[in-house]
Amino acid sequence: MYMNLAPFTMLCYSVLVSSSIMALSSSNWLIFWLSMEINLLSFIPIILTGSGNQETEAAIKYFLAQALGSSAILVFSTSLWNLESFSFSKLFSLILMVSILLKLGSAPCHFWYPSVMSSISWVSCFVLTTWQKLAPLCAISFFLMQKFSSSFLIFVGSLNAIIGGIMGLNQSKMRSIMAYSSIGHIGWMLSLSSIYMPISSVVYFVVYSMLILPLFFILGLLNIYGLNNLNKTISMAPLLIFVVSILFLSLGGLPPLTGFAPKMMTIFLLVNVNSMFILFLILGSVLNLCFYLNIIMNLMLSSNFNLAQNISLNNMKWVNSFFVFSIVSLLFILLLH
Structure with missing residues (x-):
């Protein structure tokens, strides 16, 4: 990377x-x-x-x-x-x-x-999807929500979830897929802000950032920018397939993985406010899970176990050491919730 x-x-x-x-x-x-x-x-x-x-x-x-x-x-x-x-x-x-x-x-x-x-680059992508969103998200949560009804921002959050899910199905580049995935997760954060729960929105943001950190690290270290490149590169290591699959499934909110905890928290907090928009949030999350499963199935069915030419042995040592960190982090967060 x-x-x-x-x-x-x-x-x-x-x-x-x-x-x-x-x-x-x-x-x-x-x-x-x-x-x-x-x-x-x-x-x-x-x-x-x-x-x-x-x-x-x-x-x-x-x-x-x-x-x-x-x-x-x-x-x-x-x-x-x-x-x-x-x-x-x-x-x-x-x-x-x-x-x-x-x-x-x-x-x-x-x-x-x-x-x-x-x-x-993947480094700039990580900064754009995490740190650059912190100040605008907090401005909406702490400053502007006093001037709007909760239904307005829940509607915007549901629109984010649907657009992020539908548009992500039609992408073949990893960075575009992660961009629409980020839009879908913004919808869940805005929905939490709409019910005057700014701290819960920040908690969701922190969990999301911890999930995409190891994923972006792996994709950037191996110079993966497309689905074809992903299949050819990651298929050489079964452990790498396992880690990337777990991260994708957790981002999709599949229980009992880490990404399911903040979404379940959001559903519990929204169910007494506006249950109709919860269906749109869940539908967007299911669509996100669909293109994550598409990536995982392509990885599982790939049979190319040759080392890609653009990967150095030094990078592979970093990837192998990062495997342990990723698995320990996922298990630790899973035990917390």
């Missing part, structure tokens, strides 16, 4: 973490906007440090989408201070919510997200 450890890149990572913490600690929208701008400018050089040729296009798409969201946050958050009319306040709050959904990569403002994910 390619990761640039140059001093400038490490400085960008430090600014990235600091700006997100500053956004989480902000007490007004102006400081939040300033923090998100610093976060945006620090993540673009990280995208450009990848070893591929599509990072420049991805960086431009990411910048345009985030700049649009940031400008909307600045304009409409400051307008809320000056307008006392209730109707305008509701309208501007709605636009402010949509702008944060755009920065989050949530449906119906998700069109830039799979395109950017499919063009960047």
Whole structure:
């Protein structure tokens, strides 16, 4: 897995973490906007440090989408201070919510997200799917939910789950599949935020991040970007097939694996609020599980046990050592719930 450890890149990572913490600690929208701008400018050089040729296009798409969201946050958050009319306040709050959904990569403002994910390295993908979502998610959970009814955000969460499940069935690139999978999981997090359970949403986010960390590590270390490459590469090691299969099934929420615990928690919390939207969340999760099972079945039926040419023995030593860490982490989290 390619990761640039140059001093400038490490400085960008430090600014990235600091700006997100500053956004989480902000007490007004102006400081939040300033923090998100610093976060945006620090993540673009990280995208450009990848070893591929599509990072420049991805960086431009990411910048345009985030700049649009940031400008909307600045304009409409400051307008809320000056307008006392209730109707305008509701309208501007709605636009402010949509702008944060755009920065989050949530449906119906998700069109830039799979395109950017499919063009960047696995390290940048991990940062984009985890750390970059923390500040917008907390802004929705702690700041904006006081101005909206729970049905609105549950509807947005259900829309994320359905779109992530349906669109993920039609993908052949691993990064695109993981992008739509992330959109589906955003739906569950937003559903928890809609019932004024921000801590539960953060718990779901932490469990999701712990599941995709070993998966992205393996995919990035072996330079796997497509389903065909995945079958040819992973089929050489039965233990690797087992670990990747468990991680995919856990992401799909199959009981009794780790990913089932936060989804069951969400269902228990939503059942007394709006049981109709729970069906859409479960349907989206089942669709996610379908394309995960498709990947696993292709792995199981693959018969190529030859070492891929693009994998060095040094990388294989790292993979073998990471097997133990992945299994121990999965079992430990499984025992917790």
